[in-house]
Amino acid sequence: MNPVILSCQTLTEFVRQAQLACHTDFPIVELNREYHSDPAKMRVHILETLSLLPADIDTVLVAMGFCGGSWQDVSCSQTVVIPKVADCVALALITPERYAPDLKEPGHMYLFGKDNSGFSIHSIYDSLLEKYDKEMADIVFDMYFEHYYHVDIIDNGLYDCYDLDFVKKAQKDADRIHSELDFVPGSNILLEKLVSGKWDSQFLVVPPRTNITQGIFF
Structure with missing residues (x-):
């Protein structure tokens, strides 16, 4: 091979x-x-x-x-x-104990990875500002996230997702879409x-x- x-x-x-x-x-x-x-x-x-x-x-x-x-x-x-x-x-989200083609839950936004390798709600907003003026970017952003009520950090054991700076950044993401921040297992x-x-x-x-x-x- x-x-x-x-x-x-x-x-x-x-x-x-x-x-x-x-x-x-x-x-x-x-x-x-x-x-x-x-x-x-x-x-x-x-x-x-x-x-x-x-x-x-x-x-x-x-x-x-x-x-x-x-x-x-x-x-x-x-x-x-x-x-x-x-x-x-x-x-x-897959773990050795738990598999399904899609383990995501409705209303949950998931964060994983550090720095530029991961997902950032703020980066999505920044990308919208590149496409639209601020008023339209705000409208599109709010429509995209209006049904999300939880932001979950996936703990896959590959980095310290409980690091204070990382959690602060994640909390800003959660606050930006008026959601609760939590942790979920992954691997x-x-x-x-x-x-x-x-x-x-x-x-x-x-x-x-x-x-x-x-x-x-x-």
Whole structure:
């Protein structure tokens, strides 16, 4: 097997941690996380990235989930191995004791990762200010978060999510959308399985030139 890891930028640091834990050192190709807000654009980005892989790569280990249909009708000349989860947040919520394709709860916004590797509610607002004037950015922002009442920090054991500075930053995010801040368990188990070749029923293993669809994914 001559694999490459295709990772959403949101999960790249967790992929590195998984490789350290499993003593692997496969090359990592990043997908721009900015496309996450538009699955159609992410799908095009995925197809373009797959088409540029070196000819000797025979296996693509995917560090992301189905992500709103980003993998719908995607095929390539390599074997594709991808966790059977809804998205990157759902992947981070998996623990050795608990698996489901989507463990997210309605009304909950999830934070994971530190610094620029993670998710930030404030960064979403900043991105809206780049697209709209302040009045419209406020309207779009409030509409996006109006049904969220909880902000949960995912404790996956890879960094100190109880660090005072990190919690203060998370509390600002929670306050910004008038939500309660809490902690929920998570882990890096799926990425460790991915890089170590322990592909059980929690993974989809797709032969070369086979179309990926939501039906076979879930």
